[in-house]
Amino acid sequence: MALIREKRLPQLQLSLPVPPRAAGQRPNPMFAPVPAPTPKKASTPTALSSQFRLSDFDKLAVLGRGSGGTVYKVRHRETCALYALKVQHYGDPAAAAEAEILSRTASPFVVRCHSVLPAAGSGDVAMLLELVDGGSLDSIKSRQGAFPEAALAEVAAQALSGLAYLHARRIVHLDIKPANVLASTAGEVKIADFGIAKVLSRAGDQCTSYVGTTAYMSPERFDPEAHGGHYDPYAADVWSLGVTILELFMGRYPLLAAGQKPSWAALMCAVCFGEAPALSDGVASPELEGFVAACLHKDYRKRASVADLLAHPFVARRDVSVSKCALQKLVADVSSECRST
Template sequence: MGDSRLIQGRYRLLDLIGRGGMGEVWRARDESLGRHVAVKCLKPLGPNHDHAFTRVLRERFRREARVAAALQHRGITVVHDFGESDGVLYLVMELLDGRNLSQLLEDNKQHPLPVADVMEIAEQVAAALAYCHEQGIVHRDLKPANIVRLRDGTVKICDFGIARLGHDIGFTSRLTGTGIAMGTPHYMSPEQIGGDGVDHRSDLYSFGCVLYEIATGVPPFDLDDAWAVLVGHRDTPPRPPREHRAELPEYLERVVLDLLAKEPAQRPDDARELARRISAHRAAPAYVPAGAATGPAPGGPAGADRLPSWTRGMTTGHKATGTGLRATPADPSAGLSGEWIARPATGPVIEEPAP
């Protein structure tokens, strides 16, 4: 794609913003409305690629457009247009002027973010998640790279490539295959790992992982071995955040640990409740919870023999604040699920194409 490429006689591609395994994102100009936008393009695949896999990728791309376009909230990236030009599927979105949370941690030399910033981000993301869930949509791949903080302080959730529509389970099955877990290892819920039913509470667990990382500088299970990471999520109580960073408020630690409960029923009921709780804490910083949860530091992969078969031979990918395993091969579908940034990947999405 050259700089002068004009899509549908309207969107002029200007600068390449980022590249994923299957596509690219460009800064572009909408010639009709005279504004700058982001254009996400799915690159056409050659004849040597599996046709079924190609079909799944194209369905996922269309799905992202459909899901994101249905959402109207200040905390969710706006989709303006979708179509196909010369065999290339494209998605036109608002151009975000900011940094994702993974980049913010890198900008901060991999140190945690200020507590005030963590709480502000937490409240905004909780409100956006509440809206998504109330529309029957589960994101399923919430991670630092998929949350962007704009220069004006607004926080937005992006990338709905593997989101699930509550009323569209059959379509989801065609995209993922029955029982196939999807997500990024450092941010996956126990039920995602087990291939169990996933609902809005899985997003809450992933959100807890994100808050843990931006508050402490490390993910809950900071391990390079994928097997140990998965077992940690499923079986091991996370190390309390204040053991990493003593100055964190006790109420913030309590919120994070509640989100990281292994059983979905033990997490907050919904993101709306979570948003109200965070707002109340911010308004009353002297709040002290009834008690602080404790648990052993994450250990080795005990009980790993009970992990599902799809985990065998898997690698962790790159967490937001570490180098991870540099030898990890790129997942060919990663371009549809969070790799739209000009930086090293934060972790592949685990999936198997539908047969």
């Protein structure tokens, strides 16, 4: 489904398809092509200092491209360690804000930023990020379809742990969706893409930013006038997670009918006035139905908190070994398919 975004601040999409290079187009001069080195025995990424330069890395592939910049898969020449390099172009202020937020975080449930590498003379900002080998949940869904409940419970648990970490530090993401949550073949789930995230002055602060992906916005973000022009950003993150979990379970965007065009008007009617789709008897467990319902209360004051959801039976009573294995299998199947194509 094509996502509708507000035009005034387009964000980099990690899962965008990569268009072919036009005939005669010059390669990116930021990376010097060199022969691939023989991998060393130890290839575990190590912390990098600010002394590293873009020229220390070889570009291997484009992972995603958007109007704001490009994400590359890169290899450090000396150690052969692999990373994701997110280059935001043209001095976009969102790039500096994202780098600042990521510099505050150190959680296994949030994508790690190893270093910020300035691109001399260009105004670009390059963030050297950990490479999450399974890609985004959106790319996994596009290849595998709907997620099994066991894998979904693990996604919910780890994404909630990431949100709990961020919210405890007054960081709100404001753009949780399948494209911005990554998974690894080890069964790890990590929140990524902090391009529109905010750091609040105080824990109870309201928010007035309405930039984001409209399909995942909560009702109070879609209709600010009905809520005094501000909203609880923590509750907004919970709504977005609920839509994300429901989408992964259904295998398609859940708040519109299958095949319906996601126009602004259609999305506003669905988000602000429509009901969440009823899941057929036996299709979903009562625990999953209850979890999604707790996330998708129209009234944000009745919406479950992250702490409530971490204690919800869908998450708290899951068999951790079974759910993690189910997620690992799902990601591994996608990785295997990608290597064979």
